[in-house]
Amino acid sequence: MQSTLSQPQTAALPTKTENISGSQAVLEALIAEGIKTIFGYPGGAIMPIYDALYDYRDKLDHILVRHEQGGIHAAQGYARTSGDVGVVFATSGPGATNLVTGLADAMIDSTPIVAITGQVFAHLLGTDAFQETDVINITTPVTKWNYQVTDATEIPSVLAKAFYIARSGRPGPVLIDITKNAQIQKFDYEGYLPCTHIRSYRPKPLVRKEYVEQAAKLINEAKKPFVIFGQGVILGKAEKEFLKFIEKAGIPTAWTILGMSAIPTNHPLAVGMLGMHGNYGPNVLTNECDVLIAIGMRFDDRVTGRLDKYAKQAKVIHFDIDPSEIDKNVKTTVPVWGDCKETLPLLTSLIEQKVYPQWLQRFREFEAEEKETCIHPEMNPETAILSMGEVIKVLNTLTNGDAIIVTDVGQHQMVACRYAQYNQSKSNVTSGGLGTMGFALPAAIGAKYGDPGRTVVAVIGDGGFQMTLQELGTIMQCGVDIKILILNNEFLGMVRQWQQLFNDRRYSFVDIQSPDFVMVAKGYGIAGQKVSERENLEQALQTMLDHNGTYLLEVMVGKENNVFPMVPQGCSVSEIRLK
């Protein structure tokens, strides 16, 4: 397991052409693209590729997952922590359809993935052959690009295109479906040539200086500017450029859930997380700032709340690499279309060094109020029952903010993202746009392979864990070391919270029962324990972190605790509720 940011290289070009199979060409392409780890599951239609893989065992690490959904989530976790492309293999039919959730997740969260699926023989296409499914048409809306290969000679160029498309511009998932005959077919291989240009695809727009100049002018004239940023900063590998910008500009800065960890959470200009369960100040003051500078984020409805009451008073500057995001949800005053790694230094050179002590103080006042009303009670519950927040607090202390935290979806996700502390980028892995329960366990496996030197803690609810707990088998077999922290409130907590607040406590099918998670883990040879008392919490977390290998810690937390603050659906960000 080694993490290196791979750049596509021309593979050692054979001086003469070689006669190889389509399957070998697939594996040669992966090696040339710097891929070391594949997550996958074999099956009939992808058998030739797996047969070839047998001879590539020393060059390519294949992690056998327990379900293709686990495979693609692991590839996503790998992509998110390594900053490179995640690769997943699956067979035709059910193997391919099991990838769909992960593709949709990667699509909406802009995660670079290359998924390779086997397909029935080309002559059987459209005949309802065994395990045939029209995977290209099924996956069209959830892939950045997809393509069906029926002839082996196409494989090198198609895979080169796939990697180029997945990782360039706004990244995303690409699916390549390869018919079995193409996998078997031998052809004269002339080496691998990485793709650097497709005439119909322009991932990187030319930066227009006049727009950066207009943005700088607005920023220099602003009295109450506010920076909000998303994952674009991380995907663009522009963390340093971003820090230089905000530090010179002196502007209070908030992140979206996917932008989190791009800057240290304790940065003096950091004012917290945006959105439905984000922090009080950044939500309310979005409707008070005079210039809103959005960088690499897409104004998701969970961030904006009610759009017709969102930042109406502000001039909006929007930095994005994807032109279709400009004006999609929020009308922009100055759009800066481009790669923020290029546009931010330009902007920084044009702005004045400034500070806004009074304006920043406004954020701190809201923060104080939030601390008193929400954060303090969450961190110091009056009852003997543990809260999710205090678990994260202890985890922060023990990991020093150095761990990668992978979360599932629901209350624990919001609590973890609200309270986790981060010192370095690519530390927060979560399913943001799609909200895929079951994401965390497999994604954590991939996250560890993506950045093996770091501690990976998967924070998961009792509901989500049961969606993909079969991946414990993957952990058992590959021996990966992750820390599984289940925050068990014996409910599907987020839905229950909404039912309590908006459906008169009609708790409709949210009281989920769980097996003995520690015993389940034990069945897979994974150590673990369960705690419910405060005095045992710190020691239990320490044991989990110190354990050599994967460890499962189940923490029983308050059944009917709610996540606050909250911007109720259909409300404006300034109508955020503290309780």
Add this chain to the structure above:
Amino acid sequence: MSKQEFTITVYTENQIGLLNRIAIMFSRRKINVESLNTSPSEVEGIHRFTIVIHEIEEVVKKLVRQIEKQVEVLKAYYNNNEELIWQEMALYKVPTDEIAEKVKVERLLREFGARAVVIRKDYTVFETTGHREETDKLIKVLEPYGLIEFVRSARVAIIKASSGFHEKLREFEQHEPSEQVIENEFLDKQEEVFTM
């Protein structure tokens, strides 16, 4: 902003599956496609989609950006009817007896600019080309005589202000994006053709 007819012109690579990729962008947003035509374009190897929808401009603008984002799409434009020259073709099959006896065929042909494509003992096929209203009018006239079959083609349209795609394609084939390619609506307010 009220709904009106917009014609979307999309220049694409000739690739299997692209029709679906474009079609689902409309259905995802529950937008009915009034007409869709795919054809070669002025440039060899480049396909041209002509799609007509009834929508508000704000929606069309966003949709066109999403279409243009697709990997195999080179360029997408949208135009209202004033910015276009367009035609649709219609075919009408009527019983020859009826039509020869009761209608002054010659007047019909002249008035509607129709042509007789086939004349057989049992039926005659007329053809007209024009705007929707024009092709519709001939239906009204023929209906009383027993219109056996009617079919109308999708709209094909030429953008008045467009100077064609040859120049743009040359730019696209360059490795580095040039200013011409990256022209965008925010900068080119004066340009009549919508372009990003």
